[in-house]
Amino acid sequence: MKFKGKRGAEGGAFRKKFFWKKDFLLLFGLILVLAVLIHGTEIQSVEEYYLLHLDDVTPESETVTLSITCQTVFEHEKVLDPALREGDLLPSDGVILPPTEYVLREGDTVFDILSRAVRHEKIQMEFQGADKSPFGSVYIQGIHWLYEFSCGPLSGWMYRVDGEFPQCGCSRYSLHDGQCVEWIYTCELGKDIGAEWMGGQR
Amino acid sequence: MRGNAGRENAFSRLHPAVLMTFFLSELLLTVFLPHPVLQAEALVGGLLFCLLLWGGEFLRELGFYLPLFVLVALTNPLFSHNGVTPLFFLNGNPVTWEALLYGIFLAVSVTGVLFWCKAYSRVMTSDKFLYLFGKVAPRLSLVLSVALRFLPAYLAQSKRVERAQKGVGLYAGESFTDRIKNRLRVFVAMVSWSTENAMEVSASMKGRGYGKKGRTNFSLFKFTSADGVFLALILSLTALTLCGAAAGMKNFAFYPRVSRVELSPVSFAACLSFGLQSLLPALWEGKERILWKYYVSKI
Numbered sequence: 146m147k148f149k150g151k152r153g154a155e156g157g158a159f160r161k162k163f164f165w166k167k168d169f170l171l172l173f174g175l176i177l178v179l180a181v182l183i184h185g186t187e188i189q190s191v192e193e194y195y196l197l198h199l200d201d202v203t204p205e206s207e208t209v210t211l212s213i214t215c216q217t218v219f220e221h222e223k224v225l226d227p228a229l230r231e232g233d234l235l236p237s238d239g240v241i242l243p244p245t246e247y248v249l250r251e252g253d254t255v256f257d258i259l260s261r262a263v264r265h266e267k268i269q270m271e272f273q274g275a276d277k278s279p280f281g282s283v284y285i286q287g288i289h290w291l292y293e294f295s296c297g298p299l300s301g302w303m304y305r306v307d308g309e310f311p312q313c314g315c316s317r318y319s320l321h322d323g324q325c326v327e328w329i330y331t332c333e334l335g336k337d338i339g340a341e342w343m344g345g346q347r
Numbered sequence: 348m349r350g351n352a353g354r355e356n357a358f359s360r361l362h363p364a365v366l367m368t369f370f371l372s373e374l375l376l377t378v379f380l381p382h383p384v385l386q387a388e389a390l391v392g393g394l395l396f397c398l399l400l401w402g403g404e405f406l407r408e409l410g411f412y413l414p415l416f417v418l419v420a421l422t423n424p425l426f427s428h429n430g431v432t433p434l435f436f437l438n439g440n441p442v443t444w445e446a447l448l449y450g451i452f453l454a455v456s457v458t459g460v461l462f463w464c465k466a467y468s469r470v471m472t473s474d475k476f477l478y479l480f481g482k483v484a485p486r487l488s489l490v491l492s493v494a495l496r497f498l499p500a501y502l503a504q505s506k507r508v509e510r511a512q513k514g515v516g517l518y519a520g521e522s523f524t525d526r527i528k529n530r531l532r533v534f535v536a537m538v539s540w541s542t543e544n545a546m547e548v549s550a551s552m553k554g555r556g557y558g559k560k561g562r563t564n565f566s567l568f569k570f571t572s573a574d575g576v577f578l579a580l581i582l583s584l585t586a587l588t589l590c591g592a593a594a595g596m597k598n599f600a601f602y603p604r605v606s607r608v609e610l611s612p613v614s615f616a617a618c619l620s621f622g623l624q625s626l627l628p629a630l631w632e633g634k635e636r637i638l639w640k641y642y643v644s645k646i
Contacts, residue, residue, distance in 0.1 A: 167524045187438050193437040228600035234431075260439075269441065269603075271428045289427060290603035 160277060182254035195322070197262045200248035207249040207322035211262050213242040215291055217337050224297040224332070232292060241289045244325070255304055255326055256283045256316035275316055282314020291330060299334040310340040356400055356470070357635035358628045362574040362621055365581070369627070370467050372585045376621065377460055384608060384618045388455045392625025393462030399523040399632045400469055412461070416454045419544040423450030449601040466628070468499060474566045485558035493548055501541060508533050508540075509539045584624040591617020 167183035201207055218225055229235060230301045246256055258274075263270040271292070273284040285302045286293055293301035304315055306329045311318050320326070359366070375390040397405050423446055425437070430445030473492040480488035512533070556562055594613040600606045609615075 155371075161420075168522050171524055187434040190438075191433050191435060194433075194439075194441075228604070228606070229599055232604070234603060257574060267432075269431070271440065287429065290431065292429065 167195065169254070178190070194269050196261065198264050199261065200250070201250055202246055204205075207244045209249050209253075209258060210244050210246055210319050210325045211242065211258055211328075212240075212244040212326075213268070213328040215239045215241060215289075217330055217332045218296050220337070221296050221300075221332040226295045229291065229295060241268060242328075249320055249322060254316050254322055255306070255318045255320060256285075256314075258320065258326060259285070259315065259328065278314070279315070280314050283316035285315065285328075288328065288330075296330070296332045300330065300332045301334075303327055303331050303335055303338065303340060304328050305338075305340075307333060308337065356632060358396075359470040359472075361577060362568050363471070363479050364570070365574050365578045366471055366475070366580060367479060369581050369624075370463065370471065372581060373624065374460065374463055374467075376585065376588055377456065377463065377603060380588070380597055381456075382596045383452055383455070385588070385596075385621050386452060386459060388618070388622040388625045389463065389579050390455050390459035392622075392627075392629060393459050393466060394639075395626065395629035396466050396632065397462050399629055399636075412458055419454035419457055420450040423453060427602075431603050444548050445601050445603065445605055448605055452601065468495065474523070474564070475568075478566060478568060479622070481558075481564065482591050487554060489549070489557065493545060497541070500544070501537065504540060504544075505533055505537050538618050581624065581627070584620040584627075586613055587620035588617045591620075607640070 200206070215235065219237065219239060222230070242262065243325075245262070247262055249258070260270070268289050270288050271286045273286055275281055275283050278284045287295070288302060291302075303310060306318065306320075307325055330336075332341070333339050335341075373389065373392075378384065380386075401408075424442045427446045427449065428440045428443065430441070430443030432444035433441035434444055434447070435442055455467070473496050476492045477488055480491075509529070512529070591614045593610070594611070594617075596614050596617060598606070599608075
């Protein structure tokens with residue numbers, strides 16, 4: 146009996162030590178996961194995020210023109226989200242960004258120009274990353290608090306380059322000098338802004 | 348004499364039809380009226396009632412609800428970037444004040460509904476549920492009552508299994524990892540128990556002739572004048588709240604800018620009536636307890 150009791154006590158002490166080790170392993174694993182998460186996260190203050198200064202337009206620099214408009218919203222005011230109707234949230238003429246010239250950097254896509262422009266003009270924008278989209282391209286969910294589906298079930302943002310609606314996502318379209326990019330809000334899947342190929346006629 | 352004479356709380360002694368009306372109205376209004384004032388009232392009412400029902404035990408359970416509240420409130424701004432007031436930018440996406448407020452609103456709503464569901468499971472016992480719906484839809488009501496009872500019964504049984512295992516001397520490790528392992532082992536045992544139990548319940552109910560004609564109920568409930576007053580009160584309060592909802596309270600928006608809380612007479616009345624309705628169980632419970640203390644003191 147005596148022997149048994151002694152052995153039990155020793156076993157208990159040994160077990161305790163061993164279990165503490167296991168707990169430490171778990172803790173270590175958790176810290177590792179947290180470290181990876183924190184390392185992959187970039188936190189910026191509001192002042193840091195908004196770009197105060199962009200590349201200056203010089204005679205030899207390549208440029209593109211960018212504009213953001215939402216006139217179609219006013220033709221479909223009945224289905225517009227009530228929260229957007231009140232006050233001065235949307236510009237009364239539908240022009241969020243008048244045609245402005247931006248310097249084109251090497252390999253810039255439509256998305257690069259747009260994100261640089263909204264950061265400079267302090268326009269709100271939310272997008273879905275290319276890794277989350279089935280098309281392998283960035284998808285623009287909302288600009289200036291005007292989101293997809295904010296104005297009826299067929300509404301959302303589309304872009305036009307030199308009068309044509311490209312058939313690819315905005316982060317896959319590389320731009321050249323002198324092109325004109327327009328971001329236009331549609332309420333009828335492109336029909337109301339002249340994008341026939343999506344409007345369902347063909 | 349009421350059926351459940353042994354129960355200590357006054358509110359559950361009301362007629363099952365009244366209780367059912369109250370819980371349906373309270374839960375549906377809380378879920379479908381996205382207005383911050385109404386949600387806060389539902390939360391406070393549910394919290395007070397649960398405190399009166401469980402006392403100190405419930406305070407300990409707040410250790411679960413509080414982290415849940417914080418988690419829900421903080422998750423929303425991480426995934427929703429709408430709103431006019433950016434606080435800071437996370438990986439190029441704004442974390443906004445509006446999204447944070449909406450997260451808090453969601454957390455208030457979720458915990459409020461959880462509190463009321465908890466109170467429901469305590470007050471509307473399965474005999475009351477079967478009394479109400481056993482005759483109209485025997486099968487459905489049995490399935491529903493078994494399903495609603497499942498979680499509490501499951502927790503009680505799993506505690507029993509755990510205690511038995513500890514009593515035998517198994518799985519008494521002190522480390523956190525070991526405790527998780529033990530829980531998993533208990534869980535495996537519980538899966539087989541729960542399937543078996545569900546079958547046993549239905550077989551036993553069949554053996555007792557459940558759903559046959561001429562079968563009476565285990566508990567009998569009489570609809571008294573107090574029940575009538577309560578029912579009328581609940582229905583009129585619900586109607587008033589619905590008037591407020593129809594007058595535009597349901598259009599409260601958080602994005603892109605938080606709407607203002609309207610101070611029109613209709614919405615004010617709706618807030619008042621829903622607040623009274625949410626506090627009704629706690630008030631009734633408190634009143635009865637004070638009366639009881641008073642009577643005891645006179646003996």
